[in-house]
Structures are given as C-alpha cells and as structure tokens.
Amino acid sequence: MPIRLHNSLSRTLEELRPLVPGKVTMYHCGPTVYSSPHIGNFRSFLFADVLRRFVEDQGYQVVQVMNVTDVGHLTQDDIESGEDKMEAASKKTGKTAWQIAKQYEDEFHDCQQKLHVRLPHHMPRATDFIAQMGSIIDDLLQKGVAYQQNGNVYFEIAKFPGYGKLSGKVLDELEDGARIAVNDEKKDPRDFALWKTDSKHQMQWDAPFRGGARGFPGWHIECSAMSMHYLGPQIDIHTGGEDNMFPHHECEIAQTEAHTGKQFVGIWMHARHLLVDNTKMSKSLGNFFTVADILAKGYTGLELRYGLIRVQYRQALNFTLKGLDEARAAISRVQSARQRLVRFAQGLERAGSEDVVAAVAKANEQFTAAMSEDLNVSEALAAVFDFVGVCNKTEVSVAGAKLALAAFARFEDVLGCFGDEPKADATGDAPAELLALLEQRKAAKKAKDWALADSLRDQIAAAGWKIVDAATGARLEKL
C-alpha cells in the first residue's frame, strides 16, 4: 500500500516515492540545546520517530538525520542586536555556551531514551559542521546570490525567485506584520544571515569561506550543510515543527537549491504545535511542561509518549494531565490483552481452539491503511483496540495466541507506546516479603478468613503490586 503524506509545499497528500527505490532519507530539525526539552518539542520529535518507524515497517530502508543546534539560533533572527540562544542562556547562568550546549544535549538524549525514541542514525552538532557550512557560503558568494557587508554574509532573496513557496509568504505581507527587520546592511528585509560577526560572541571561528571575517554561522545554514553531508543534495522527507516553516525552512530551500540547483526536499512535513489546557504553550507564556516535569509527576515515558502521539501530527493536540491518565488506562488495556495471550501461548492458561487468523489480518490491514494515510495514529489505535476486544473474547489456540502476539509486536514496533511484550507472570519479580504475603493470603482464602485475605491484598497494593486471581491461581502484577 502506498504511503501518502501531506506535503506542506503542495498542501496536498502525496505518495511517498523515494529518489532511490526502497530507501528513504529523512532529515528532522532537531533541538536547539539552550534549555530543557519540553513536551511540545517532543510532539514533533515523536512524530518524526513514528514516521521513521512506519516507513521502516513498510519495508523501506531509512536513513534518518536529526541535527542538534548548538550555535547561531538567534533570539531575534534578523535583527542586528539579535542574540544567539546559546549566548543568552550562558549570560543567564554564568556557564559557557559550550557548557550549556553539552548540558542540554545530554538532557535531550536522555529524554529520547525515556520516550522510547528509536535514535536517528546521525545526530550531528552544528558546531562540528562549520567547514561544510563554509563551503556552501563560499559557493553562494561566488554565485552572487549572497553578499557580504561588514563581515556579515547575507543570502539575497531577490536572487531566488522561489522564496516564499513553502510558507506562502510574500514581501508585502511580511512588512505589514509585526516583524520588521531594522538592518541597513541588508538589501531586502527578508535577506537572511549566513554568517555573522560579533566580537563578543563566545563561539567563533575563522571564516570557513574565502574573504570572510571571524564569526559564527547563521541558524539556517547548518541544516543545509548537515543534510547534504549525510544524505546528499536531495532528500525524500524533511520535518519540523510548524513554526519552522517560516523562516527556517524557507531559507533552507533558498540556500540549498541556490547551491545545488536541484530540488532539495521531496516532501516537507510539519507537526502542529500542541496546546496545553487549550491554550498555546510557549516559553514566553511560561505555561510549558518539560519532559522532566511530567516524569516527576509519576507518569512514565511510555504514557507521555502515548499522550503525545495519539492524535495525528497535523491536528491540534490538547495536552492535559487527564489525557495522560487516559493514556495509562489505555496502555494497560492493551498490555492486559497481550499478557493473556502470552499465557495462552506458553500453556499457562488452557488454550482454546478458536483461531484469530482473520482478525489478525483485518487488524493489520486497518492499521496499515490508517498509518498510510498521513500517519493517522488515532485511526490506527482504533484498529489496535478493536483487535484487543476480539482477542479478549476469543478462546484462542496456542498458535492463534502466537499469531496475535506477533500483530501486537508489530503495532508496538511502529507506535512504541505500549511497551515490551508482558511477561506471562510477574510474580517472580516481586520482593520476597510480598511473595510471603501472597502465600499468607492463599492460606487465609482457604480458611475463608476474608478479612485477613483482603487486608493482605491491601498491603500488597500499598507496595505497588496487585493480585490477579485467575482460574489457575493467584499471581502478582505490578500496578
């Protein structure tokens, strides 16, 4: 089944047709490492992760690159007095820009791991690609599409007729907006920086291009350089948050295509920003949750992941703590069903003779169809839950249980929000004292001392475990 994805450039659903059959190259605009990653960041990164997982599921070999921006991302991009995010954080904390970058890059990787992200094949830092950026700048200067003023290098928008094709922005509208760049150096307010000089800037390099001055790179150029380095001049998919569309991606297109003369990206995809309690989440409003904040509240990475991917990436997602509670319950429903199947498969419960071949095929089909239609995760989840219902009411055979488990394993492989296949019985993992309590309860039940049995159950629950009474006996499971 063809994978259809929404291309921001054409504003339509397009079939994924990779440049090289069977192989898909993806580039994702990654974090700017100047503060702790928040849940909004991860809605975008998790979207990229699910995209990669599904494309792989469909048999493609994927190469995925996500950059780490550790220099050049200006707080007011085009304004002369603009300050690099890293520098601003440095000023605030007293740490060096390099320390800031390292700290938050580590934290970012930690969050990726906690949210069960399949790591991109390459996660390069902008500061490691100064030379590559330089050669592009050099070429753009040679071609006359960039110009230098007082050591600053700007890309000249007028030399690239396609500027604005992604975001639909035209000059007049921009000038009417709030964003009016005051910069006499530029020929056009929309011209953007490829290289900046600033003697006060901590991160500085000798110009990596001919005839330049010591300075640091503009924000946009890093993505062009790293994308090209790892994936070549043309890539299949490029993703980012919706805010990246303009100016970042617009600028990427201009500089990259001016440099290579080829179409840069096949399909541009942008994740909608999430809302928190029905209102915009942003740093300036201060109403944001970091990933660490959520985990500190006792939610697991899996629950957060579920909560952030359950709505299709182009829909507004209203993030609430209540939503995470729902995620917890939903995950548990899936895992309970899987555990039951594991028990059948391992002969711990008496298997029946009903088969699930048709149900498995249907679930897989619906799941694939939903995901193929622009990653409709909500609909894919519906297919999973339909399947859960079927499994729960089926006296499944051993072979059937294994088949059903394979289907769940596939859904987990793509979505990654349910967790590993549950063990048939977690009793063995429980602390010895709880096992003792469980034995005591068995005895109490036998003696029909219900008060004692219930109090033992409460004690076990207080320790974070629950008793599951099955026909084959009682066992413990983690709450």
Added chain:
RNA sequence: GGUCCCGUAGCCAAGUGGUUAGGCAACGGAUUGCAAAUCCGUCUACCCCAGUUCGAUUCUGGGCGGGACCUCCA
C-alpha cells in the same frame, strides 16, 4: 492587517453523502467470598442558518465560536 486550521456524544478523538469508529469515564448485568482484570448491555453525537441532493454530520455559501502561523518557540 495577511495566511491557515478547527467546531463530533460527560471528556479525548477518528471518519463517512444513506450501514456500531476507538479510548477514558459513568451506569446496569455476568464472573468473583468481596474486589481487580475480562465479557455482555446502556448512554449513540456531529455549532447555527441557508443551498445542492431522494437523502448531509460529511458537499457549497454565510454566520457564530475557538485556535495556530506571520514575533523567541517543535
């Protein structure tokens, strides 16, 4: 001001020109010593007004309401 998105049952959220989405919660019942889990059942909706149509939640137009981007942001 410009561009764009959305308005679905208690909540979250898919989808469709005429046949039960799904999750969570709630309420009955089965099961259980009582529970938990599970199963069965109940609650069955599409902002408003016109239009197109045999028929619209689903297409068209208008209205109202909410939100996003254009400005640091994923």
